[in-house]
Amino acid sequence: MSSLEVVIEDARGCARLFRLGRDVEAGLAMVAVVEAAQPFVELMPGDVQSSWGGLLGLMFNDQQAQNWLSLADYLEYELVELLTAGQAV
Known part of the structure; x- marks a missing residue:
C-alpha cells in the first residue's frame, strides 16, 4: 500500500468515527x-x-458547527477525490 493509499484509508476511517459520534477521537484523527x-x-x-x-x-x-455527517462526507468523498484526481494529473 502506497503512502497516498494510507492517507486515503485514514480519511475514510476518520469519516467513520465522525459518523459513529466519536467526534473527539475523529477530530484528532482529522488533524x-x-x-x-x-x-x-x-x-x-x-x-x-x-x-x-x-x-x-x-x-x-x-x-x-459540529456538523459531523457533512464533515464525514467531505473526508470520505471530497478529500479522497481531490487526492486521487491530483495524482492522475
Whole structure:
C-alpha cells in the first residue's frame, strides 16, 4: 500500500468515527489526516492546491458547527477525490 493509499484509508476511517459520534477521537484523527495529506497536495497542480484550501475551509466550518455527517462526507468523498484526481494529473 502506497503512502497516498494510507492517507486515503485514514480519511475514510476518520469519516467513520465522525459518523459513529466519536467526534473527539475523529477530530484528532482529522488533524493527522490533514497533516499527512498536505505534502501530497503541495506536489499537485495549482488548481488542486486551491481546491484543497477551499475544502479545508468547508471542513473547518462543519467542525465549528459540529456538523459531523457533512464533515464525514467531505473526508470520505471530497478529500479522497481531490487526492486521487491530483495524482492522475
